[in-house]
Amino acid sequence: MENIILKGSELNEKKPSLKKVEVDKVNWKVYYLDEKTNEKWVEEYPHSEMHGGGPPQLRLLDKFPWE
DSSP states (O other): OOOOEEEHHHHHHHGGGOEEEEEETTTTEEEEEETTTTEEEEEEOOOTTSGGGSSOEEEEESSOTTO
16 A cells, blocks of 8 residues: 555645544554545654654554554
8 A cells, every 4th residue: 555644734634524433642643534435544743853743644554553
């Protein structure tokens, strides 16, 4: 699968169409499902060196970690 990552305005446009399915408070990740396309996404903060983890990103997943 192609590594698709959305940031900034692309993230802001995509996120309202997603259904939140799981929150990982330890690792600061939120998992989403696009019910129309069955795409699985994770919102994460990949820049741990920055305050608050830096700006968020949405990354397309093959499957959720618990699958």
